[in-house]
Amino acid sequence: MSLVDALHLAFLQRALAAGVLIAVMAGLLGVFVVQRRLSFLGAGLAHAAFGGMGLGAFVIVSSGLLASGVGLLHHPLWIAAPFSLLAALGIAWVREHTALSSDTAIGVFFAVSVALGVLFFSIIPPDVNLGLSLMDLLFGSILAVTRPDLIAIAVVAVLAVAFLLGWWGRLGYATFDDELARIDGVRTRLLEYALFACAALVITVSSVVVGIILMAAYLVIPAASARLLARSLAQMTVLSVLLAVLSTVVGLALSYLVDVPSGSTIVLVQAALFVLAAVASRR
Amino acid sequence: MSGPAPRGVPALHMHRVTVRLGEATVLQDVSFELADGCFLAVVGPNGAGKSTLVKVALGLVTPQSGHAALFGVDAGAGPERIGYVPQLKTFDRSFPATALELVATGLRRRWPVRVTAAEREQARAALSRVGAEHLGRRQLARLSGGELQRAYLARALARRPQLVLLDEPATGVDFLAEHDLYDLLEVYQRDTGATVVMVTHDLAAARYHADRVLVLNRQVHGFGPPDEVLCEPCLERAFGHLGHHHALAL
Numbered sequence: 001m002s003l004v005d006a007l008h009l010a011f012l013q014r015a016l017a018a019g020v021l022i023a024v025m026a027g028l029l030g031v032f033v034v035q036r037r038l039s040f041l042g043a044g045l046a047h048a049a050f051g052g053m054g055l056g057a058f059v060i061v062s063s064g065l066l067a068s069g070v071g072l073l074h075h076p077l078w079i080a081a082p083f084s085l086l087a088a089l090g091i092a093w094v095r096e097h098t099a100l101s102s103d104t105a106i107g108v109f110f111a112v113s114v115a116l117g118v119l120f121f122s123i124i125p126p127d128v129n130l131g132l133s134l135m136d137l138l139f140g141s142i143l144a145v146t147r148p149d150l151i152a153i154a155v156v157a158v159l160a161v162a163f164l165l166g167w168w169g170r171l172g173y174a175t176f177d178d179e180l181a182r183i184d185g186v187r188t189r190l191l192e193y194a195l196f197a198c199a200a201l202v203i204t205v206s207s208v209v210v211g212i213i214l215m216a217a218y219l220v221i222p223a224a225s226a227r228l229l230a231r232s233l234a235q236m237t238v239l240s241v242l243l244a245v246l247s248t249v250v251g252l253a254l255s256y257l258v259d260v261p262s263g264s265t266i267v268l269v270q271a272a273l274f275v276l277a278a279v280a281s282r283r
Numbered sequence: 284m285s286g287p288a289p290r291g292v293p294a295l296h297m298h299r300v301t302v303r304l305g306e307a308t309v310l311q312d313v314s315f316e317l318a319d320g321c322f323l324a325v326v327g328p329n330g331a332g333k334s335t336l337v338k339v340a341l342g343l344v345t346p347q348s349g350h351a352a353l354f355g356v357d358a359g360a361g362p363e364r365i366g367y368v369p370q371l372k373t374f375d376r377s378f379p380a381t382a383l384e385l386v387a388t389g390l391r392r393r394w395p396v397r398v399t400a401a402e403r404e405q406a407r408a409a410l411s412r413v414g415a416e417h418l419g420r421r422q423l424a425r426l427s428g429g430e431l432q433r434a435y436l437a438r439a440l441a442r443r444p445q446l447v448l449l450d451e452p453a454t455g456v457d458f459l460a461e462h463d464l465y466d467l468l469e470v471y472q473r474d475t476g477a478t479v480v481m482v483t484h485d486l487a488a489a490r491y492h493a494d495r496v497l498v499l500n501r502q503v504h505g506f507g508p509p510d511e512v513l514c515e516p517c518l519e520r521a522f523g524h525l526g527h528h529h530a531l532a533l
Contacts, residue, residue: 168394168396169391169393169394169395170394173393173394175378175394176375177373179343180367183343183367184362185362232380232381232384234396
């Protein structure tokens with residue numbers, strides 16, 4: 001079946017829609033993550049999502065929710081999201097109130113979350129069917145996106161884009177110079193907590209599709225490529241989103257045509273665009 | 284607080300301000316009142332609390348006791364009346380921004396998506412005032428220390444503030460540029476009647492340019508006209524044995 005014909009297939013349409021929504025969110029968020037030197041945050045919060053998924057799966061199985069008729073409650077996401085949110089706010093708190101650097105704070109939460117995820121997933125009997133596998137969680141399953149997954153991604157995308165675009169001027173100012181922004185009335189502490197909370201929700205809901213291992217790449221590579229080419233923060237933002245969307249669409253198409261995993265193909269396309277950007281920036 | 288402050292209200296008022304950072308007392312019982320339209324030089328040895336004093340005035344540091352006010356309003360409440368040039372430029376050198384955009388933040392108080400035509404006009408005028416119009420389209424990361432200082436000064440003056448606060452503005456600036464800077468401040472003060480507060484290590488510049496000098500080393504060791512305050516007893520109280528050498532050099 002040709003690619004054009006395949007686009008009529010519902011699963012591919014859902015994959016494309018999910019991929020583009022994630023690319024827009026990650027492209028926007030990545031600008032501030034990269035400029036604030038928080039590139040490790042993507043990996044940290046993706047692994048917090050893993051811990052949250054483990055806790056969520058354990059709660060669903062042990063509480064009998066799996067046997068209930070409520071489909072939404074079968075998915076560990078509704079526990080993983082607040083778990084990741086708490087981890088993100090915890091990282092922001094440690095950054096503000098201790099002498100520890102960002103990567104140390106993130107590293108602590110990263111390690112604890114992974115340990116919790118392994119612990120909880122190991123307790124769940126192997127014959128229990130939660131509708132998601134550990135492999136899919138780690139490496140992504142964009143072609144297996146369900147309608148409820150897509151709805152969750154769309155809801156988070158609306159909230160995240162509204163926040164990131166609506167507060168872009170304040171975020172940009174605080175990212176440039178926290179002190180100058182505070183003097184001019186920007187509530188930089190509150191903004192940082194809000195940014196971390198946004199990152200937690202975006203990364204958690206995206207990790208279900210993209211995979212925990214590759215999530216960090218989505219957040220960092222398009223924004224880093226954009227930085228190489230942009231002369232202003234506004235240009236960097238637009239380019240980051242465009243590169244993220246382009247790499248998602250091209251990566252999905254290539255993975256279909258060549259029959260290779262989609263998540264890793266998308267990341268490799270992002271890497272290729274990064275190399276092109278690096279070469280172009282030296283001219 | 285919006286619009287210009289009424290004239291005659293003290294530009295800066297500090298009453299028994301004490302600041303502790305951790306276990307260290309950085310400022311102790313600091314009290315002084317600076318009249319509107321004055322040029323104040325704040326001098327003292329390293330670690331004297333000069334930068335902290337400026338940050339209290341900006342509302343960035345809250346004193347453990349005491350009170351600070353600008354034009355009769357609590358410190359930190361009226362950013363539109365203040366222009367500030369920090370000592371250390373802590374922005375990430377990889378941040379994509381031009382000098383024009385930096386100056387525009389001084390007007391808009393947000394990071395600009397796009398600098399409007401009116402903002403561009405005002406920003407260019409501000410850069411021109413500090414002899415830096417040619418820097419407008421240059422990336423901040425490519426500016427030298429002196430050029431960056433001019434861009435920050437243009438940003439501080441762009442909104443025509445009533446109070447200009449500068450923390451060691453001569454840092455990283457060559458000798459000629461340093462004197463240009465002081466002349467610029469004097470001209471701005473003369474043209475607008477603004478108040479200038481400048482932290483400096485240069486006692487000669489303080490004597491020559493300032494109407495008032497505050498000699499600080501955690502406490503106030505002198506406040507008044509330069510000729511009265513930049514004397515050996517005051518300087519020895521603040522600088523210790525080095526005060527004698529400073530007095531001789533003036």
